[in-house]
Amino acid sequence: MDLNLKNRTAIITGGAxxxxxxxxxxxxxxxxxxxxxxxxxxENPQQLVESIRARYPVSIIAVKTDLADEQSRENLMASCITSGRKGSILNITSQAAFHGSTTGHAHYAASKAGLVAFSISLAREVARQNINVNNIAVGIMDTAMIRKNLERDPDYYVSRIPVGRVSQPEEIADIGVFMVSPKASYMTGATLDVTGGMLMR
Known part of the structure; x- marks a missing residue:
């Protein structure tokens, strides 16, 4: 399926x-x-830049950014020159936003729940500007952030996932790509659960 994304521009926070x-x-x-x-x-951003340039005929830049700093955010937007165009915003939330934390991380669950409400509110505000705003709720994913815990006690994590395995980042990203494509332009304010069944609604 052609997702009609060629020659568009994406800003990816934490892309390294x-x-x-x-x-x-x-x-x-x-x-x-x-x-x-x-x-x-x-994070070695230059290695990723070189890898992408070697494999795909696209432009790619890495911008060192502290998203908590206003000047840093402005520099990011100036570097990416994307203003005034319709498009999509995809936020990453968690099944914890709906289930709560089971590992003593209430602050994490609360922040992810807040992101859901923020995304719904933003979706209402910018819909008339042809901008859609959605979330992916992820479950347990094999990334460096959690890998040590997975290696130490895999049964604890896998037993909580109905499909019986931890997700790979690539399969989450593939779904996200569809969500930011014109094929999903009528979906906004939604949260898509990609959790291997940890979250069923």
Missing amino acids: TGLGKAFVHALAREGVNICFTWMSEE
């Missing part, structure tokens, strides 16, 4: 690692020009 990096690859495969943020030298 984990799910963000998977989004960089998935969107580049569709011919999307990429602007992604990074924070730490350990």
Whole structure:
């Protein structure tokens, strides 16, 4: 299926690692020009830039960004020159936004629930500007952030997932690519559950 994404531009926050990096690859495969943020030298953004340039005929830049800093955010937007265009916003939330935390991380669950409400509100505000805003709710994903815990006690995590396995970032990114494509332009204010059955509604 042609998702009609070729030559569009995507801004991906946290694009040097984990799910963000998977989004960089998935969107580049569709011919999307990429602007992604990074924070730490350990993330090696230049290696990702070179890898994408070698594989796909797209433009890609990495912008060091502290999203908590207003000037840094303004620099990001200036570097990516995307203003005045219709498009999509996709936020990453968690099944914890709906189930709550089971591991003593109430603050994490609360922030993810807040993101859902924020996305719904923003979707209402910008719908007339042809901007749709949606969420993906993820479950347990094999990224560096959680890998040590998975290796230490895999049964604890896998037993909570009805499909019986932890997700890979790439399969989440593939769904996300569809959600930001024109094929999903009539969907806004929605949260799509991609949790292997941890979240069923």
